Amino acid sequence: MFNEANRAICEWLTASGTPGFAFSMVYAFVIGACFGSFATACIWRIPRGISIIKPRSKCPRCGHMITAIENIPLLSWLILKGKCSGCGLPISSKYFKTEFVMAILFTAVAAIRFYYRVPIMVIPAWIMIWIAVSSARTDLEKLIIPDKFTYTAMIFAVIYSFCFPAFTAFPGDGIRNIVLLYTILSGVATAIFGTAIVVSGKLIFGKDAFGWGDVKYMIAVAMFFNVLGMMFILAAACIFSLIWFVVDRIRRGKFRKYFPFGPFLALATIVWCILTIQKNGEIYWFWF
Numbered sequence: 001m002f003n004e005a006n007r008a009i010c011e012w013l014t015a016s017g018t019p020g021f022a023f024s025m026v027y028a029f030v031i032g033a034c035f036g037s038f039a040t041a042c043i044w045r046i047p048r049g050i051s052i053i054k055p056r057s058k059c060p061r062c063g064h065m066i067t068a069i070e071n072i073p074l075l076s077w078l079i080l081k082g083k084c085s086g087c088g089l090p091i092s093s094k095y096f097k098t099e100f101v102m103a104i105l106f107t108a109v110a111a112i113r114f115y116y117r118v119p120i121m122v123i124p125a126w127i128m129i130w131i132a133v134s135s136a137r138t139d140l141e142k143l144i145i146p147d148k149f150t151y152t153a154m155i156f157a158v159i160y161s162f163c164f165p166a167f168t169a170f171p172g173d174g175i176r177n178i179v180l181l182y183t184i185l186s187g188v189a190t191a192i193f194g195t196a197i198v199v200s201g202k203l204i205f206g207k208d209a210f211g212w213g214d215v216k217y218m219i220a221v222a223m224f225f226n227v228l229g230m231m232f233i234l235a236a237a238c239i240f241s242l243i244w245f246v247v248d249r250i251r252r253g254k255f256r257k258y259f260p261f262g263p264f265l266a267l268a269t270i271v272w273c274i275l276t277i278q279k280n281g282e283i284y285w286f287w288f
């Protein structure tokens with residue numbers, strides 16, 4: 001029943017032509033900006049243990065309550081010229097940048113999936129891009145990838161496999177029970193694999209070389225993009241971090257003792273979502 005949604009969107013796309021495609025992309029950009037705005041709230045609140053629903057957003061300096069008109073993604077920051085309307089002190093450009101990056105990435109992955117006639121597959125890509133960007137920022141700022149991010153992604157992976165088994169990374173030609181089994185087994189296999197990395201890292205280096213947050217992130221990745229996708233993303237993240245490690249060594253003149261791995265996992269996830277579509281156990285690559 002849910003699988004029909006993809007065909008319905010494709011039929012609408014064919015009927016509406018280029019204007020329909022353009023409209024979809026504007027829509028994806030707006031959705032991305034809104035989810036980016038929600039991400040900025042989660043990035044600030046979740047690591048600090050603050051509810052993401054209850055207290056309204058306020059200026060952390062003067063306590064000025066953010067009104068609805070001051071809460072429009074991207075636009076409000078520009079209209080307010082990056083200043084709090086209560087105390088006039090600058091609001092970090094990180095809010096604007098996160099919303100903008102999320103909007104651009106949501107549009108990019110949507111364009112590819114709409115073009116290749118798998119519009120429903122924007123859902124896993126959007127979820128993982130949201131988790132990737134948000135985790136990168138909490139890991140950079142607080143050295144954690146919150147469980148709330150990764151567990152939410154895992155739950156969505158199971159729900160998505162149930163609703164759209166024909167549009168997942170897993171083999172089984174859309175047979176729901178097989179796809180569901182693959183989704184869960186991919187998570188379990190990655191949990192075992194990740195635990196082995198954490199334990200061996202601890203034995204070799206005598207400290208936490210690889211965090212549990214990273215493992216949970218990889219489990220979420222495997223439940224959306226299967227074990228092969230997870231291995232690719234992990235390998236790419238290792239390569240990215242190695243390049244950064246060397247560049248950082250040259251710039252600073254000494255090696256860094258510790259650095260968060262989350263941003264590199266996030267970058268690898270984004271690259272994967274932009275370069276590939278995975279459907280029924282097959283990986284389709286495309287290059288621009």
Ligand SMILES: [Zn+2]
Nearest residue numbers: 059062084087
């Ligand atoms: Zn203020």
